Amino acid sequence: MGTKSAKIKKMASGLEVPDSTIPSPLADPKVSKKKRNSFYEREMRRLHIELIKLQEHIKREGSKVVVIFEGRDAAGKGGVIKRITEPLNPRVCRVVALGTPTERQKTQWYFQRYAAELPAAGEMVLFDRSWYNRAGVERVMGFCSDEEYWEFLRTVPEFERMLSRSGIKLIKYWFSVSDDVQEERFLGRVEDPTKRWKLSPMDLESRNKWQQYSQAKDRMLVHTDIEQAHWYVVNSDVKKRARLNCIAHLLSVVPHKGSASAKIKLPKRAPEKRGDDYVRPPLSVQNFVPEIY
Amino acid sequence: MNDQPVMFNVAIEGLQTSMRSIKPGKRGYDKARKNVIYRERDAIALFNQHVNEGQTLDGVYSFQSLDIAKTFAFLHLKSIEHLIASSLDRVQAYKG
Numbered sequence: 001m002g003t004k005s006a007k008i009k010k011m012a013s014g015l016e017v018p019d020s021t022i023p024s025p026l027a028d029p030k031v032s033k034k035k036r037n038s039f040y041e042r043e044m045r046r047l048h049i050e051l052i053k054l055q056e057h058i059k060r061e062g063s064k065v066v067v068i069f070e071g072r073d074a075a076g077k078g079g080v081i082k083r084i085t086e087p088l089n090p091r092v093c094r095v096v097a098l099g100t101p102t103e104r105q106k107t108q109w110y111f112q113r114y115a116a117e118l119p120a121a122g123e124m125v126l127f128d129r130s131w132y133n134r135a136g137v138e139r140v141m142g143f144c145s146d147e148e149y150w151e152f153l154r155t156v157p158e159f160e161r162m163l164s165r166s167g168i169k170l171i172k173y174w175f176s177v178s179d180d181v182q183e184e185r186f187l188g189r190v191e192d193p194t195k196r197w198k199l200s201p202m203d204l205e206s207r208n209k210w211q212q213y214s215q216a217k218d219r220m221l222v223h224t225d226i227e228q229a230h231w232y233v234v235n236s237d238v239k240k241r242a243r244l245n246c247i248a249h250l251l252s253v254v255p256h257k258g259s260a261s262a263k264i265k266l267p268k269r270a271p272e273k274r275g276d277d278y279v280r281p282p283l284s285v286q287n288f289v290p291e292i293y
Numbered sequence: 294m295n296d297q298p299v300m301f302n303v304a305i306e307g308l309q310t311s312m313r314s315i316k317p318g319k320r321g322y323d324k325a326r327k328n329v330i331y332r333e334r335d336a337i338a339l340f341n342q343h344v345n346e347g348q349t350l351d352g353v354y355s356f357q358s359l360d361i362a363k364t365f366a367f368l369h370l371k372s373i374e375h376l377i378a379s380s381l382d383r384v385q386a387y388k389g
Contacts, residue, residue, distance in 0.1 A: 150363060157371065161378055215333065219364060222337050226375070 015050050015251045026241045040240045047247045048087040055092050055124070057256035062121035064168045065254055068130045071175030072213060073203040074185035076236040080175075080246045081126050088124075097128035110134065110152065111159055118168065131156070132172075135220035140212045141202070153223045164228035171253055172229055173246060174221065175236040179210055300325040301362035304353045308373065310366050314359075325355035336365045344372065 018024065025031045025039045058065060067084075069077040085093055096117040105113050111131055119125045134152040138144040144152075163170055177185075186207070189195040206213065225231045232249060236242035297317035302325055304311050315322050330336050336356060343350050350369050356362035 150367075153367065157375075165382070218337075219333060219360075223364070223367060223371070227379070 015047075015248065017248055017252075024241065026238065026244070036240075040244065043244050044083065044247075047244065047251065048083075050251045051084060051087055051247065053259055054251060054254060054256040055088050057258055058124055059092055059122045060258065063124075063254075064119040064121060064166075065124040066119060066127065066163070066168055066170045067124070067250065068127045068132065068170070068172040069175065070129060070132050070136070070173065071234075071236065072177055072182060073206060074182050074189065074198075075175035075177040076239050076242050077128055077173075077175050078198075079239055080173075080234075080243050081128055083243050084126060084247060084250070092122065093124045093126065095126045095128055096130075110148070111155075118163070131159075132220060132224075135224070136213065136216055137202070137206065139216050140206065140209050153219075156224045157226045160224075160226060160229045169254060170229040171250060172224075172231045174217070174231055174233045175242065176233050177236050181237045183207075297322075297326075298357065300329060301356045301359050302353055303356065303362050303366045303369075305350045305366075305369060307351065310370055312362060312366060315355075329355045329357055330361065330365075331357045333361045333364055336361050337368070340365060340368045 026036055028036075031039075057063065069081060071077050081095055085095060096114075098113060098117070101113060114127070114131045117125060117127075131152075134144055134149065135156075139149050160170055186199065186203070189199045221231050221233075232253075234242050234246045234249075299317070300315045300322065302313045302315060302321070304313070315325050330339065336354075339354075340350070342348075354362075354365060356365065
């Protein structure tokens with residue numbers, strides 16, 4: 001695979017990343033699936049350790065981080081979010097995936113329900129879809145008026161500049177998936193009962209509006225890419241590559257230093273005085289989960 | 294029956310930007326039709342080209358649809374707004 005000999009460069013965060021001029025084993029069809037998987041697992045483990053360093057940094061410095069994940073259905077946003085949150089403390093890193101607004105929320109300032117989810121010091125919030133719904137699905141499916149849409153495009157940069165000035169680091173990812181790959185993933189969802197829930201009637205309807213979505217996406221990116229919060233596009237046709245690339249990028253744009261928690265030596269337990277004041281109740285009084293496995 | 298499409302003009306002069314629709318047969322329609330920008334990506338490319346070359350956008354631009362015209366006008370006005378916002382940031386952060 002040649003990964004050991006692959007050139008390595010250091011990003012500003014201290015994260016070591018393979019030289020992008022050398023083809024990744026994940027992109028090399030000559031590399032066996034087993035080797036590709038083992039490379040992926042190893043890299044993911046390495047990135048997870050870096051994510052923990054980032055978490056410690058966020059806690060220590062009281063940083064506020066918001067990461068937005070946008071993209072078409074089945075683009076792989078959820079998979080990346082899952083891999084980011086996996087090793088992290090949910091008290092530091094949480095996911096926000098808001099559903100359709102209630103009747104009351106519909107009468108509020110558009111950003112209000114999102115603003116309520118923004119991080120406090122020492123927190124990182126991952127938005128699985130975000131306020132950008134208005135520029136995508138709402139626009140294409142006709143769920144907002146022309147006035148609301150243009151007002152949104154006007155307001156977003158102001159809103160995000162305010163977030164930035166309040167000390168929030170905002171990173172925005174667009175997951176780019178091709179037409180064919182999306183179709184393949186939809187078929188996978190249809191066939192897999194554990195994934196079927198991911199397919200909503202809206203997803204199916206939006207399949208017919210590929211071009212309109214593309215136009216809406218292009219316009220959204222051009223209107224809302226600002227110095228304080230750039231858009232980064234993740235090529236997500238190959239899920240595993242997209243996950244590694246996105247996490248490595250995230251680690252490179254959120255400055256963090258230090259190490260994951262120092263090694264802990266588990267001290268010997270102090271001998272406890274055995275009194276007669278505690279007697280374990282009989283097992284029959286507790287409801288145990290049946291051990292069927 | 295005239296089935297020629299309405300055109301949308303964006304006029305830029307310094308900090309002033311205005312929009313106007315031109316119906317077929319009205320004054321300026323032929324000129325607008327001749328120079329019309331049909332696709333949004335071309336409007337964006339035109340804007341970027343001017344910015345990259347450091348040229349002023351002063352002039353009149355014609356577009357096939359209102360959305361494309363608005364995008365072009367927005368990009369121009371947003372770039373001015375961005376300059377102001379950056380200056381405000383610097384002034385606000387200045388400690389003497």
